[in-house]
Amino acid sequence: MMQRRWGSTKPQLETALVGDHRCRNVAAVTSTVPEAIPAGAMRSINQPRVAIDDELALRPWATADRPAVIQAFSDPDIVHWHSRRITTLTEADEWVEAQRDAWAGERSASFAIVDVATESVLGRAALHTQLEYGTAEIAYWVLPGARRRNVAARAGRAITAWGHGFGFHRIELEHSVFNEPSCRVAQRLGYASEGIKRSSVRHADGPHDMHLHSHLVSDEML
C-alpha cells in the first residue's frame, strides 16, 4: 500500500486545496500561477476620476451624494434588482462610506456617474474586483430621470475600458433573466453571452436564473 505523506486526513485536504485554483493563499500550498494584479495596486493610489465624454464622468462617491443615494434606493427597480432599500441620511452615509472602503479594501471600484456641468449624480457604475485573478464583475444603475439616454451604456463602456486598462483581463456581467433592460445594456456594450446560471441569485421574490455575459480585454468594445 502506498505510504501517505500526512497520515489519514491530510492527503484529502491537500487534494482539495491543490485542486481548487481559487485556494491560493493556503499555507504549504504554493500556487504556480502568479497574481494577475499585485495586491496594493488599488489602495496605493487614490480612486481616480474617469472621463466618459463631454457630458458625463465617473468619480468617487462624496458625502454630498447622500440624497441621490436615497433617491436611487427608493426606486422600485433599483430596490428590486439590487436588493437594498435606503431611506435615511444615516443609511446613505453608510452606503457612501462602504463604497470608499471597498476601494481601500481592493474589493470594488465604485463610481458615481455624474453630469459634468453640475456634478450631480445620474447613476452608479462599479467593478467588483478580484485582483489576484485579474477578473471583475460590472454593476450599474441609473436614476429614473436619467434613463434611456445611454447613460448606462456610456458609463459601462468607460468603466470597462478603465478596468481592462487597470489589468482586469475579464469582466463579467450578470443580470436576472427577467431584467431585459440590463440585458440590452450588456448587448450594447458588446459583452458576449455565456449562458444561464440556474437559480444562482436570491432576490426578494426568490432565486433567479442569471444570464452571464463577459468582456475580455481582447474583445471589441462596441
Ligand SMILES: CC(C)(COP(=O)(O)OP(=O)(O)OC[C@H]1O[C@@H](n2cnc3c(N)ncnc32)[C@H](O)[C@@H]1OP(=O)(O)O)[C@@H](O)C(=O)NCCC(=O)NCCS
Ligand atoms: C438597466 C438600466 C441601468 C439601464 O440604464 P439606461 O441608462 O436607461 O440604459 P441606456 O439608455 O444606456 O440603454 C442601453 C440600451 O438598453 C436599452 N434599454 C434601456 N432601458 C430599456 C428598457 N426599459 N426597455 C428596453 N430597452 C431598454 C436601450 O434602448 C439601449 O439599447 P439601444 O442602444 O439598442 O437602443 C436602468 O434601467 C436601471 O437602472 N434599472 C434598474 C437597476 C438595474 O436593473 N440595474 C442592473 C442590474 S443587473
